[in-house]
Amino acid sequence: MRQPGAGQTRRRGAALEEAILRAAVDELTESGYAGLTMDKVAARAGTNKNAIYRRWPNRLALGIAAYRQLATTVPPPDTGSLRGDVLELLRQANRHWSSPLGAILRELLSAAGGTSELLAQLQEQPGDAAAAPWLTTLGRAVARGEAAPEALHPRVATVAIVLLRNEFVVRGVPTAPDDVLVEIVDEVYLPLVRRLGPSPS
Amino acid sequence: MRQPGAGQTRRRGAALEEAILRAAVDELTESGYAGLTMDKVAARAGTNKNAIYRRWPNRLALGIAAYRQLATTVPPPDTGSLRGDVLELLRQANRHWSSPLGAILRELLSAAGGTSELLAQLQEQPGDAAAAPWLTTLGRAVARGEAAPEALHPRVATVAIVLLRNEFVVRGVPTAPDDVLVEIVDEVYLPLVRRLGPSPS
DNA sequence: GATTTACGGTACTCGCCGTACCTTAATTGC
DNA sequence: GCAATTAAGGTACGGCGAGTACCGTAAATC
Incomplete structure (x- = not known):
């Protein structure tokens, strides 16, 4: 035929x-x-x-x-320092979201709306806020004494990628300037996970 | 006619x-x-x-x-403590996103996709991640000595609402359990803005 | 009172999802 | 090997809603 x-x-x-x-x-x-x-x-x-x-x-x-x-999975970076790893993870994500593939992902997320089952399938895709690589990276940092053990928590570990994602999803940015990534790392993420002061509660 | x-x-x-x-x-x-x-x-x-x-x-x-x-604007809470204010802001947002009105907002955000002009119009609406009330609240906390002055920065001040928003937009949750709000406040937001340790850079 | 503006009515194109129904090829079972 | 079953192919439609075109007519403007 x-x-x-x-x-x-x-x-x-x-x-x-x-x-x-x-x-x-x-x-x-x-x-x-x-x-x-x-x-x-x-x-x-x-x-x-x-x-x-x-x-x-x-x-x-x-x-x-x-x-x-x-979508293909890339191995989490291992630069030797937490800051390097985190920045690299964010840059990877930024590249992905800015690429044609990222544009498609955004379209799909938009189309999925609130349909949780389908949303879940997109959740753990590259570029999206998959928790695993963040926990891995942060785990290494904790072992090196670069981060507080309390930070080893999905909600905390993924803060950086969630903020970046917010830039895209919410503000419709085509590409996040590198300053923004640095700002997220230095103003939010590192102060948070280092958490050198007394813990809350 | x-x-x-x-x-x-x-x-x-x-x-x-x-x-x-x-x-x-x-x-x-x-x-x-x-x-x-x-x-x-x-x-x-x-x-x-x-x-x-x-x-x-x-x-x-x-x-x-x-x-x-x-959409109508509600005045930012003033409970006297940062934790109380922040929790109340999150609860207000949670109620809004969970309400019928919030469902509509989600539909619109989804439909707007990456159209920045339209997105911007939704940005500063109640329930969404408007920066103003967060800066106000945090400003009062800084004056009381409850938060570090470096935290008085849009990216930092809005971290809590961005995380909550993530729960909805990304995970398609109908209503965020109160535990989640508390967790965001105690595990992320307060440690971040108190920032009692040495600042980065 | 004449001219311009914009509303009302209606009908239409277009795209595209999702379905229905039937014919025909490939597979399975005996 | 041959019949029965399963799944493809072909085609046609229903349905829906966005956006457009045209034209007659009421309201504002001068």
């Missing part, structure tokens, strides 16, 4: 699913989520919308699935 | 504009932004879409204008 004349191969199951996902990924990178239409994906995959709707309940779910194909 | 038979009064200018906005507000409160359609607003205002599009460029702009009618 793909090539008339060639042995008419009608794809099924996993093969077809991969083809659809590939097509969705391509559409997503070319046109963003806004331009991702079910008809175009179907056409590109050489199939029709039925096959898609049999696998994903709606456009958003397909978009998220396609995004997850694209 | 409103009432056939009555003196046919055709509204113009400000009168018509107010009627449209009132209709939009009503639709917004009844059906949320998702249910706010131009046709329904026009019908409710007893006019047609032309009159709306002459005043607002698109649905989102109308939605935001209508929301701004609804």
